[in-house]
Amino acid sequence: MIEMENVELDPLTLNENSNVDAKLKKMKNGVHSVSPIVGFIFIASIFVLYLLVYLIDGILPKPLTVADEKSYPTEFITERAQHHLKALTSLGPRIVGSPENEILAVEYLTGAVDKIRQLSHGSHKIEMDLQLVSGSYFMDYKPDGAISAYANVQNIIVKLHAANSTNNSLLVNAHFDSVSTSPGGSDDGINCAIMLEVLQKLTQTANDIQHNIIFLFNGAEETPLQASHGFITQHKWAKEVRVVVNLEAAGAGGKEILFQSGPKQPWLIDYYKKVPRPNGQVAGEEFFQSGAIPSDTDFRIFRDFGGTVGLDFAYDRNGYRYHTNFDDFENIPGGSYQHGGDNALALIRYLGSAPELSRIHEQVQGAVVYYDFMGLFMIVYSGWVIIFLNIVVSVLSLAVALKSFYDFNLGLSFATLKYVGLCFLVMLFSMLFALLFILIVALVIDSLKFSMSWYNNTWIILGLYNVPVIAMSFVVVVLYNRYNSKTNLGISIHAQVQAHIMRIIWAVLVLIGTCCGIRSTYVVLIIVLFQTTSFLVVHICRLQHSVHKWAIIYIVFTLIPNIFLMKAGLEIVSLLVPICGRIGSDKNPEIIIGVVTFMVTIPISSSYVPLLTLVRKPYTILVGLSIIFVIFFIIVFTPLGFPYSGNKDSPAPQRFWIYHLNKEIHDENGVRNKSGFFLLNLDRNSPYSVKKYVAEMNSMGEIEDCDTIFCGLPIGSSRMVPILHLSTWIPAVQPVFPSDIALTLNSKIVEGNMSTFNLTAFGAHSMNIYLSPKNGTTIQAVSLLQNLPKPIMWNGRYVYLMMYTCGKMKQQLTFTVSVKTPTVWNASVLDVAVAGKFMDDKYFVKTKEFDHFLAQFPNWTTVYSWLGSYKSWIF
Structure with a gap:
């Protein structure tokens, strides 16, 4: 077996009728193949990896108490923010026009600001203004807009003056009103509480900020977006606003995420990436701005009617509580305050003294790509770098593939071109076939009126959609490999060629996205980059003919992109599943979740489809996956598949x-x-x-x-x-x-x-x-x-x-x-x-x-x- 590792064959010229060649090929394939049990363990390990990503993503920072302040004098204190939110939610729903919103909430917030002012360092100047405003404007929703008019809505505006006189201000905004059915704990009481605590922390020490900071507690966002319009178009301080930080919620708890930026202001992300726990994806920004999510925020008003630039944040997990009576004080974990508060305090400190605010029109504008890795750090690049990086990585990927084909003695003969072309079509069709199967499953479930079985039990998605995406993409390749068994390529080379071709497909997608100006192509670029690097290492170390070493290196290099993809998939599924409960009865949620699951699963599973060539009796894996799918399909029609729950601890x-x-x-x-x-x-x-x-x-x-x-x-x-x-x-x-x-x-x-x-x-x-x-x-x-x-x-x-x-x-x-x-x-x-x-x-x-x-x-x-x-x- 050791001697067989480096045996090289001329794969397209071997004589199929030669018994020696056939025996040699069989021996070589036997050396390189693995047991189906290994295949099952490997697939299970991918799901275990997802579980680890899920558990790590749920880890929140330790909430600090007032007693901790002696040890952390400059840090955000969750306990004080919780006190503010408890007071606000105790008022009940704060509906625009109600005494709870127009009198009680205003009294509490203005009183809290007065107390902060009394405790502030003597070097600070804090002004507060109560705005009562009326106006009208047009909201250009898609496909149809509406004229919005308002009268006597209220804003509480607090201006923290800079150390030296300036006309440049940073605006920080959250709204204190709520919908009629909710005490507005997360939407948006928690952010009002965070703003109060941030104001207190900024004013406890000597004033060293270089720009004014305006805290806008707006009283009519749910109406929608009216009080922010009143401020940015009519208030005396509005014209000095250069940047806005908008704090929102579409869920309750979790980590606050950046989901809109700019527009086209890379320098803003350069400051945000320095916060303690950056969390955001430009893919989420493009998805939100596509109109796929039936929501909007005050950020749009500041951008469209005030011409301001900025950053838009929201809590987006556990969206079942959004706009319901379940969005209360008790169900927001302390770590969510600490996460949002730490990031907000750091960002406001950075921007409050950023020199760019005084030269806002001189800043380089351009498209920006940003994404975090598990909340540990954020990668940011912009302008020509986006195009350059996408093209270089894609071209490098193609070059590595061609070098590999050369090393495998795959010349430019018709047989080679036919083989490579057929592999390309098979890899592409494997993905399309998986998508087709998912659409059929979604349509069948919906036609039988059992939609949304996963709404309360999201684990059903794993067996109902994730597993068949993997199985159906595998089945096409398995059938092809069986048909292609008459060729004289060893299975190790065959698997590597398929891996190269699959990567080329993703590289082509990167180039298409680049031409269309889609910044979210970085999601695919990461796959291409790491897989290309893995094969560079394999060829530099001359391991392409080794028994399993090349596959181990390849798998190791897929871990980082797949962890990244799992985190991104978890984010989008966690957001979309609750939204399916409020998108209207005209939309088929099975298709939405099925297609989204396909889009987040296929980039991960496609990395491992070529490895199926190495598995002996791969049909056993397909049978096992099919059994899992059938079990979950049956669950849809049982009480376990009932979509809804009134459990106050985990409502749906x-x-x-x-x-x-x-x-x-x-x-x-x-x-x-x-x-x-x-x-x-x-x-x-x-x-x-x-x-x-x-x-x-x-x-x-x-x-x-x-x-x-x-x-x-x-x-x-x-x-x-x-x-x-x-x-x-x-x-x-x-x-x-x-x-x-x-x-x-x-x-x-x-x-x-x-x-x-x-x-x-x-x-x-x-x-x-x-x-x-x-x-x-x-x-x-x-x-x-x-x-x-x-x-x-x-x-x-x-x-x-x-x-x-x-x-x-x-x-x-x-x-x-x-x-x-x-x-x-x-x-x-x-x-x-x-x-x-x-x-x-x-x-x-x-x-x-x-x-x-x-x-x-x-x-x-x-x-x-x-x-x-x-x-x-x-x-």
Whole structure:
């Protein structure tokens, strides 16, 4: 066997009919092959490696207490931040317009700032301003935007002055309001608490900061994003803001992650990478900005309306608690405060004295790639380096492959080209076949109405999607190797050639991504770099003909990229699984999770597909993987596959938006008056999952009155428009409203073919106003905006959506609409509807019927129960 290690064959010229050659080949293959048991152990070890990554990723820093401050005088103290958050969450939901948000939360935050000011070092100057602001703007959501208007929303602004006078400021932002169903522990109370503690730590010692630091506690983010607009467009300190650090949450706990930067400001990442525990991926930034996640943050307002640059952070783990009553104080681990606080304090200290803030327009702009490795350190490069690195590594990868082919005596003959080309197609098809199988599985499960079995038990994904991705990519290669057994390549050389070709496929993908300007190609680049390096070592050490040494070196070099990929996969799956509970019933979550699982699994499994050539009886591995898949597929249809949980320690609730709604519709045929329960179906299983629990579901039907604007329904965002027709309507008694919704026509001026209406809407803290010109007419102007945006198309008519919110004091909304007709017009020209939304159940009365309806929902649901009033008029 020792003598056989360095036997070299001419693989494409051996005589297949030669018994000597056949025996020699069989002996050589036997030496290089491994037992199927080794294959099983190796695959199991990959899953064990993932478990280790999962466990390491969950490690949080030790939270510091006030008693620790003597030993760590300059460090973030979690215990004080926890005190702040406990006080905020004890107020309950802080809804814009409610006393809890407009009075109690403001009193607590301003009081906390006053105490910090009293304890501050004498060299510090701290100013505080309470802003009450009104305004309007257009939010260009995709595919349709909306006009956003607000009145009397509040901001608490604290300015920590620099040691020397300057007009350059760093803005740090978090919001203290919450949705109606949540005490807002993580979203976004924890970040308000972190900001208070950061302010205290900065002011305990002598002032040495070079720029002003503005702490913005904004009181209307959930409305959405209105108070931040009021600050950046109207406040006296807004014009001096150069950089913003925005602190948000889409989950509860875990580690705060950087998910947006810039735009195109590499120097910002250079400072962030110096924080104690950097955590962020530019792939997450590109994914978020693609619109795939149905969320947005104040960062967008500062960027689009203030022209500022900055960094956007969020807690994103355990998203099941997001916007639910489970997002409370008790369920946020102390290590999450410490992680976010340590990083925020360090970053604010760096940026607070960064010379770039005073020369912001002189900084080199360009695309930037950044990613951390297990939170230990961050790699950052930008501009031409991105293109240079991608091209050099890809070309080097190709060169190493060609050198290997030369060493294996694979010349440029037709037989060689045929063999390499066929290998390339097989490797590529193995991935496509795995994807096709995953799509079929997803469609079958969804068609049988057993979607989201993994929602509460994410471990199901491992057997349901990870395992078949591995198995199906393996099966193609196994079949090819069997077909290709007549060639005279030894299995060791055959495996190495396949590994080279698989790497070339990834290198081509890197080059394509580079041409398309996709920064996330670094995820694939890391695979190519480490595998190329492994074969460089193999050939330098002349180990390509060794029995197993080359494979060991290859496997060792795949560990770092695969650990990196596992961490990235864990991040995206942990984020997306809870989001599948609120993306709407029109989207198939099985396909989403199946495809995402494929995308994070195939780069890892593809590294090891070529090694399957070395395994004797590889079909046994495929049979074993298939059995695992079948077991998990069966689990989907058992109680273990039930998607939801109401366990307060590990919740996975199904969400329901429910309005007790009254419609009063005026049209050319008269008046229609209807009442009922409107359910916006937020996930694939809604509303049928609760049909056996809620008696009224037996009388549910499709949404009615869709000949009127948006079916006569209140909506929370223009993103809801495409799924309105999938909502549920249940006839019911008329609700009892705390106040009446009304619209008054103040004046109508007709000049030629232009009619201008002055209108006032009033009645609720939160209202939608819908404007739709009659066919043949067009809206030329709306007084709330300088330039009229693109309208929404609804049932062949144009509609403008206006979303209005009142804060501290209820205030009516007065606006003008100008409608143009092609000629003198004697008929009506405009439909206007007002949908009032009463979202704080502390201040409205539910009917007995509504209470009974809600009480029937099982404990594994989270119900957003509101009142709605829709009225329409013709002008």
